[in-house]
Amino acid sequence: MTWIWSNLDLLWDRTLDHLVLSVPPIILGFLIAVPLGWLANRYRAGRGVILTASGLLYAIPSLPLFFVIPAIVGTSLRSPLNLVIALTIYGIALMVRVVADGLASVDTDVRQSAVAVGYSGWSIFWQVELPLAGPVLLAGLRVVAVSTVSLATVGAVIGAQSLGSLFTDGFQRGIQAEIIAGIVLTVALALLLDGALVVLGRLLLPWTRPATTSRRALRAAQLGEVSA
Amino acid sequence: MIEFRSVSKKFPDGTVAVDDFSLAFPSHRTTVLVGSSGSGKTTLLRMINRMVDPSSGTIEIDGADIARLEPVPLRRSIGYVMQNSGLLPHRTVIDNVATVPLLRGVPRKKARADALALLGTVGLDQTLADRYPSQLSGGQQQRVGVARGLAVNPNILLMDEPFGAVDPIVRAELQQELIRLQSELGKTVVFVTHDIEEAFLLGDQVVILRDGGRIAQVGAPADILANPADDFVASFIGADRGKRALHLERRGDSDLLLDSAGRLAGVLVQQGPTATDARADR
């Protein structure tokens, strides 16, 4: 315990490092997965190939990946960028299928009616399909966020400072408090990002708000109809 | 006027949904396409706003071949109401109604003000404006659907079984509401249904369809009732089961109307202005 109190600065720094390593891959993975998922959903022929290929990305073990990425991208072996790229790849692996499923979940009637009233091709995607896929995308993003935060700890092995560094350092120096702090902070950070996504979802997807208000509104609406 | 000339539609999978359909839909009147499921009603309707393009034949609106018009602006100039309302679940009622005017570049403030007024036109309380569609009853959703269809003040209103999914009481209400609206607005309405009662109630011109969009009979409801063209039509409108052949029978003080099986169909009352007669006067 005393170790923790005297090392608060270190814990804070590692937490920030961890955040900086995990947030960009979550966002990048999502941005790259959207067009791939769109393609998979749009073209039947491509669907199997894209979904299988992206799913297989997740099967690549992380350690070899840390050596392959520098060779391909030209980063130095100890660059934190390698970790960001690796985590982005894992994010894509999880999200492509989610995006494809989310777009497929949009009700055909709603899409047809958007066409019928005069939405043009791309505006249907941006203004109808993507927002309506929102709840599915959000569920997928929450999984990606938690898994990315957890995976980012392996960065310690290749020298990317993160909460994982607290495990390696704690093991080497036999400081149990440091190891435990690393684990607790990783879990806390995962929960924090998850919570942030939930709040973001509430703001961006107001029509999916919990049933309590809507059920009351529905009852009021039915009363309104009787009086109308 | 909407005019179909020898229009056929064969889908890529080989289904012939519409086979050589020719008909004029007069302006400011309601034409009802009625037929059983799969008879090509939706396909016919969707050819009018180019959601479906014919394989052969031409369709003209006020003399202009619609094949030469851009589909998106064409759709934005025609109202479309469908079953289950087709409202955008992620937009509030007011935003749903304002959708098409906004797409057409009407300023936001004006679009919303117009939309609010339209809610009143279709008999909805303006307090519902900020609800999401899922927070409305089925009947209210359909009213919003109608308001959205009217939002660009289109000449043509296409309605695809708009009241098919609501309960009979609400359906009757919505039908009366549409009759009232149409008597005020005089749109060129193309209304699709599989319900012959609804067709006779709403249609100035009723088109009875067989499979493949082939016309079994066209005419005013009274003409079709009086002279069914063939057995198919007679069966479709229930004339073959004697449901439409009524006779009078006096019991006590009242004149009862009975069908040929002897089932009670109604009571004869003194002629006088009633709610439904108002329509016949128009």
Ligand SMILES: Nc1ncnc2c1ncn2[C@@H]1O[C@H](COP(=O)(O)OP(=O)(O)O)[C@@H](O)[C@H]1O
């Ligand atoms: N996109 C499509 N591809 C293939 N067949 C279709 C398509 N749309 C409709 N059909 C077929 O065309 C026929 C008429 O369909 P439709 O116009 O929807 O009938 P209705 O609205 O009268 O029920 C049906 O046999 C239907 O299965």
Ligand SMILES: [Mg+2]
């Ligand atoms: Mg149909």
